[in-house]
Amino acid sequence: MSSFIKGDAEYYKKLWxxxxxxxADAVKELFPEAxxxxxxxxxxGFYYDFDVKRPFTEDxxxxxxxxxxxxxxxxxxxxxxxxxxxxxxxLFKDEPYKLELIEEIExxxxxxxxxxxxxxxKGPHIESTSEIxxxxxxxxxxxxxxxxxxxxxxxxIYGIAxxxxxELNAYLKHVEEVGERNHITIGKELEIFSQHEEAxxxxxxxxxxxxxxxxxxxxxxxxxxxxxYNFVMTxxxxxxxxxxxxxxxxxxxxxxxxTEIDDRSFAVKPMNCPGHILIYKEKRRSYKELPIKFAxxxxxxxxxxxxxxxxxxxxxxxxxxxxxxxxxEEQLKEEIKKIILLTKKIYSxxxxxxxxxxxxxxPENSMGSEEQWAQATNSLKDALRDLGLSYKIREGEGAFxxxxxxxxxxxxxxxxxxxxxxxxxxxxxxxxGLFYIGADDKKHRPVMIHRAILGSIERFMGVLIxxxxxxxxxxxxxxxxxxxxxxxxxxxxxxxxxxxxxGQGIRANADYGKETLSKKILSAQLEKIPYMLILGDLEEKxxxxxxxSRSGAIKKNLLFDDFTNSxxxxxxxxxxxxxxx
Numbered sequence: 001m002s003s004f005i006k007g008d009a010e011y012y013k014k015l016w017x018x019x020x021x022x023x024a025d026a027v028k029e030l031f032p033e034a035x036x037x038x039x040x041x042x043x044x045g046f047y048y049d050f051d052v053k054r055p056f057t058e059d060x061x062x063x064x065x066x067x068x069x070x071x072x073x074x075x076x077x078x079x080x081x082x083x084x085x086x087x088x089x090x091l092f093k094d095e096p097y098k099l100e101l102i103e104e105i106e107x108x109x110x111x112x113x114x115x116x117x118x119x120x121x122k123g124p125h126i127e128s129t130s131e132i133x134x135x136x137x138x139x140x141x142x143x144x145x146x147x148x149x150x151x152x153x154x155x156x157i158y159g160i161a162x163x164x165x166x167e168l169n170a171y172l173k174h175v176e177e178v179g180e181r182n183h184i185t186i187g188k189e190l191e192i193f194s195q196h197e198e199a200x201x202x203x204x205x206x207x208x209x210x211x212x213x214x215x216x217x218x219x220x221x222x223x224x225x226x227x228x229y230n231f232v233m234t235x236x237x238x239x240x241x242x243x244x245x246x247x248x249x250x251x252x253x254x255x256x257x258x259t260e261i262d263d264r265s266f267a268v269k270p271m272n273c274p275g276h277i278l279i280y281k282e283k284r285r286s287y288k289e290l291p292i293k294f295a296x297x298x299x300x301x302x303x304x305x306x307x308x309x310x311x312x313x314x315x316x317x318x319x320x321x322x323x324x325x326x327x328x329e330e331q332l333k334e335e336i337k338k339i340i341l342l343t344k345k346i347y348s349x350x351x352x353x354x355x356x357x358x359x360x361x362x363p364e365n366s367m368g369s370e371e372q373w374a375q376a377t378n379s380l381k382d383a384l385r386d387l388g389l390s391y392k393i394r395e396g397e398g399a400f401x402x403x404x405x406x407x408x409x410x411x412x413x414x415x416x417x418x419x420x421x422x423x424x425x426x427x428x429x430x431x432x433g434l435f436y437i438g439a440d441d442k443k444h445r446p447v448m449i450h451r452a453i454l455g456s457i458e459r460f461m462g463v464l465i466x467x468x469x470x471x472x473x474x475x476x477x478x479x480x481x482x483x484x485x486x487x488x489x490x491x492x493x494x495x496x497x498x499x500x501x502x503g504q505g506i507r508a509n510a511d512y513g514k515e516t517l518s519k520k521i522l523s524a525q526l527e528k529i530p531y532m533l534i535l536g537d538l539e540e541k542x543x544x545x546x547x548x549s550r551s552g553a554i555k556k557n558l559l560f561d562d563f564t565n566s567x568x569x570x571x572x573x574x575x576x577x578x579x580x581x
Contacts, residue, residue, distance in 0.1 A: 201316030208478035234275030312462030351576030
């Protein structure tokens with residue numbers, strides 16, 4: 001999304017924040033009974049929350065846009081003013097949400113004015129409304145006040161603004177393309193996954209989607225075997241006492257599910273790390289065994305509010321490509337480097353070569369000593385430095401047990417997706433009393449690395465679908481070849497070709513329908529099938545095929561063996577693009 005910011009990013013934040021104030025001003029002029037929530041700049045664009053008697057309609061948004069243009073044309077100055085709490089309460093006496101915020105604010109209160117409109121705000125803002133040259137209200141959605149389901153549901157209006165109309169048009173074109181790549185729509189059209197009211201937040205994978213899933217997992221397992229990971233499987237339900245000891249009870253229980261069994265309290269696991277710790281503790285470990293690498297495609301459950309559930313991107317049950325490495329302090333940096341290199345290799349196979357790396361440091365709500373945090377953070381920094389990788393620092397955004405590196409991959413629309421994470425943990429081995437016997441025959445504490453590369457397999461599949469707009473690489477495609485006989489008399493030859501393809505491990509089927517050739521080709525294209533083999537009398541006579549690729553390229557009089565050899569090589573190499581032109 002950063003590609004839409006031309007120049008100073010801070011200016012865009014001020015512009016978007018100011019546009020949110022103009023939005024609130026317009027709503028209050030048109031709907032005086034509306035109560036104001038908050039209206040910050042977002043990562044890109046802005047929004048404002050309102051408490052209104054009925055939901056906003058598309059017609060309302062059009063009217064609000066007209067009113068915003070009118071306010072902008074007045075060239076009103078944004079003016080900052082410091083006020084006492086008593087004065088702020090007087091100004092916002094009819095705004096209950098503002099009064100709630102005022103009560104919580106310690107220190108100096110500030111307001112911003114433009115014209116007659118006043119808002120509780122720290123700023124900063126642009127100079128005047130006339131700087132908002134181009135804007136668009138995008139959509140309206142429900143949003144709980146302060147993100148809690150216990151609070152009132154408000155109406156959130158989203159918008160975007162730019163210093164020029166050209167920038168706005170480019171962004172709106174981007175939004176349109178994003179809509180066309182929506183993984184929920186494509187997933188339904190291509191029969192990859194489905195969603196049902198009987199299981200909110202729990203997607204169903206259909207036969208074609210399961211093929212994609214299996215290919216991802218097979219590739220993942222092959223690479224991890226070569227990297228000497230040991231595959232394990234741990235229970236989905238574990239006792240409450242384990243989660244108390246791990247720290248998840250104090251730091252994460254609001255996101256967990258619970259149950260009672262034989263008068264004992266249990267939790268459905270939101271993470272796999274405590275289970276891997278129990279496996280490590282099953283026997284006495286020697287320094288000669290380290291590093292020990294446990295990998296698990298672990299099914300985890302996390303409580304998500306119904307309002308944030310979204311396709312494969314936000315679910316309540318997902319599979320995490322999790323792994324935990326137990327190593328010595330001396331091995332730590334090299335193990336981190338190996339994970340980073342493995343991450344790059346995996347992303348490359350899926351067609352992701354562009355990504356940003358963030359290093360997150362100690363949060364306020366954390367466990368462990370300052371010395372441990374410093375050592376863990378420096379190990380991550382040193383590994384990145386040795387590999388010549390640049391990164392950004394996110395202060396206070398680490399996990400509660402350790403600092404971390406996050407990879408944000410960029411898709412074909414330059415959107416960023418946080419997938420891989422590498423977290424160094426000195427605290428949990430200490431809490432669980434983990435040890436290994438060193439060369440000195442004494443007990444030593446191992447370091448624990450938590451890591452995932454794809455993250456949630458479900459979410460990663462959603463990213464893949466949108467990245468490729470459903471036209472997946474051949475190695476991932478549920479159907480790799482569609483055989484199309486031109487007429488019924490070519491059906492036997494088509495069946496022979498399909499059987500030969502399947503015999504070589506290629507996923508193929510035939511279209512024996514009565515439709516015209518052009519309709520059969522269109523059907524295969526709509527299904528995003530990489531290759532079509534068109535068979536007529538000439539091809540049958542010469543024992544050849546006519547190849548048509550998903551991109552429209554055509555190759556006639558192609559020997560069948562030449563095609564299959566090239567195709568198998570493309571699949572074996574896991575090429576992100578079609579290689580047979």
